[in-house]
Amino acid sequence: MPISTSAVTLDRITFTWPDGTPALTDVTGAFGAGRTGLIGRNGSGKSTLLALIAGTQTPASGTLVRTGTVDLLRQRLDATERVADVLGVSGALDAVRAIAAGDVDQRHFDAVGDDWDVEARATAALAEAGLPHDALDRHVGDLSGGEAMLAAIVGVRLRAHPIALLDEPTNNLDRDARARVYDLVRTWRGTLIVVSHDTQLLELMDETAELYANTLATFGGPYSAWREALDVEQAAARQAESAARQLVRREKRDRIHQEQVLATRAAMGRKAAIEKREPKIIMGGKKRAAQVSAGRLRIEAAGKEASARAALDAAERRVRDDESVHIELPDPGVAAGRRIATIGDDERSWVIQGPERVALIGPNGAGKTTLLERLVAGAAGAAAAGAESPASGVPKAGRIDSSGPDDTPTGRFSLLSARAEAHTDRIGYLSQRVDGLDDGASPLENLRRAAPGIGDVELRNRLARFLLRGDTVLRPVRALSGGERFRLALACLVMADPPPQLLVLDEPTNNLDLDTVDQVVEALAAYRGAVLVVSHDDGFLRRIVPDLVLELREGTLTEVG
Known part of the structure; x- marks a missing residue:
């Protein structure tokens, strides 16, 4: 069901990378006060949009309004951190323990505030995510990657900011861990915006927001409902495009036929004038009338054709022409018994x-x-x-x-x-x-290293098959999205x-x-x-x-x- 209250509102947001490459241009939209799945193709700017909402990046222009503080899921954790640090409770936790051990320094009471049950709350939250009972005092380096990600998600949930942002939270998680994330999301309070390609996770959303061609469109429902609605809309758009194309052909044929009729009439008029079948004054009047009529018919035919072409242009814009990665793996010549x-x-x-x-x-x-x-x-x-x-x-x-x-x-x-x-x-x-x-090197330089015997023009062509083109092939790899990095690695392979x-x-x-x-x-x-x-x-x-x-x-x- 659609969520009416907007927690995040964007008005003509533009963001450009330091090298001048545009990431988002004039993006306008809103996120509701429930759970929203943010989807879009790799490189569309989803992670950049989350960074802007979180305030870790600043838009070049436009207005971004939030109804509360924002918490962004950390993707990279320091192995030397304690899990209590990841959860954001280490200050209060250490203060409570110090007071319990007899240290009554005022700074400990200031650190605790009213959060005297911090250890119980944090331990319960970790247990809900299936993490070990002693995880609170472990270091991140003592956890598996999946456990560390679960701890980071628990931290976002435990801090309970009004707006929470999760970027690919189920990556690298096994089936049990994913199931725990799904359970956490089902009972999440406040505004939650999730970037994910995990369709099971996207099915738990109240709304689906798609970032496509710098347009942020929100649909009231989970991913499957959005996908079904998009398929229906695209089928209708393709049908409308086909009908518009047929109308253009018909109007063009009619215009050509009209020209042929007018040409025949003009030829007959010239022949009649040569043969002097009627008085010159009458012939002149008919010629002028024919010219006026021909002009009117030409304008009318041209107008119909132009109108049909405008309708076709509008219909074509409704039909998506998404580019796809073109992957051709080489034939290694492996025999069946090798x-x-x-x-x-x-x-x-x-x-x-x-x-x-x-x-x-x-x-x-x-x-x-x-x-x-x-x-x-x-x-x-x-x-x-x-x-x-x-x-x-x-x-x-x-x-x-x-x-x-x-x-x-x-x-x-x-x-x-x-x-x-x-x-x-x-x-x-x-x-x-x-x-x-x-x-630190560009995609072009990385690919050149993998294939030193191939010229840059061909290297650019091959990168283009993986949707890496233009200035993107010259930017440092560290500036690429996760999907772009993968496509580059696959291209090198x-x-x-x-x-x-x-x-x-x-x-x-x-x-x-x-x-x-x-x-x-x-x-x-x-x-x-x-x-x-x-x-x-x-x-x-x-x-x-x-x-x-x-x-x-x-x-x-x-x-x-």
């Missing part, structure tokens, strides 16, 4: 061979990312020892650890018997951190020579809009090499139709279904 990799534990092992698709699932902290990185690092080591080409995207030496978004840190986690071995050095690796890119025989993808749908996910699915369907993918996105895994699904849990691998 052994690519082996994954196993002390009990059994599984061989990936030929163009097989293998999905690796499991809870946060199970070690899926670490297992992938060991596989890729092994291939890189073989290449360094003299194999023909290194694995693309492999983490650099010294970076293989268990502190990735999917794993608990070194010291708390062990893969136990799980292991992976590559039988090829031609591996293309896309980590969920997309950390194989040079953040596609350019590898020789092409990879195994694609290793760690949470490939993170930060991708739904249209780009469709393109990735289609590209993988046509790819003739092997694919090993880690994902918590059940819908994506179903669509790539894996030949084998392995679950990693407590260091042991199990074949699923």
Whole structure:
């Protein structure tokens, strides 16, 4: 049901990056006082809009009005922080504990204020999210990436600002953690604006706001209702466009026919004048009348055609002409029986061979990312020892650890018997951190490094297929959106020579809009090499139709279904 009260109002908001690249131009709209899902294609400016609402960025022009204070979910946490710091309760918590220990310094009472039950409230909030009972005093570095994200979300909820902003809150979360986020969102109080590509999360929204071509349009209902309404609207728009196009053709034919009739009449008049069939004065009168009539008919026909063309232009503007990523994965020439990799534990092992698709699932902290990185690092080591080409995207030496978004840190986690071995050095690796890119260099420079033998014109053409064009290819990679970073990393992967025989993808749908996910699915369907993918996105895994699904849990691998 539509929410009538506006919590955030934007009037002709414009934001431009320091290098002059426009991010948002004259955006006008409003967010209601309930739960709103903010959607849009990668690069449309969703995260920038959240930053403007939060006040971490300032618009170049326009007016932004908020009805209360704003809290923005932190995407990056310091490993040395305590969870109490993430929740924003460390000051009051430490003061209460100091007073309980006998320290009656006035500054402690000032820090506590009326929040004497801060520890109980914080512990209960963490428990509601499924976090350990002692999490409050742990450091972020002692948590898995999923646990840290849950703690950050709990912090936003616990601080209870009138307006809360969550940017991709379910990225990297396993199924259980996602379910807990859904439960938190269902009972959220106040205004909540969520940027997400998680359709299950978007179904919990009261409203759906789409940022499209610098237009912010709000629909009263969750994502599925918005999608259905958009499909109906677009079907009607395409039908109206077709009818308008037919009308233009008909009016053009009528105008041409009218010209032919007028030309025939004029020819007959000239012939009659030559043959002097009537007195000259009468002939002259008829000629002038014919010219007046012809002029009137021409104006009328031209007006009808112009009106039809204007209607067609209006109809065409209603029809979306969204660009899509054009992904063509190279043919690595992998034979059906070619052994690519082996994954196993002390009990059994599984061989990936030929163009097989293998999905690796499991809870946060199970070690899926670490297992992938060991596989890729092994291939890189073989290449360094003299194999023909290194694995693309492999983490650099010294970076293989268990502190990735999917794993608990070194010291708390062990893969136990799980292991992976590559039988090829031609591996293309896309980590969920997309950390194989040079953040200080431009997309063009990154791609040039991946394909040094190709000229800049062709490199720009190939980047354009991934919707990276214009000034974007010259901006530092650190200024790109998550989706743009992923597309650049994928472009660098596609350019590898020789092409990879195994694609290793760690949470490939993170930060991708739904249209780009469709393109990735289609590209993988046509790819003739092997694919090993880690994902918590059940819908994506179903669509790539894996030949084998392995679950990693407590260091042991199990074949699923």
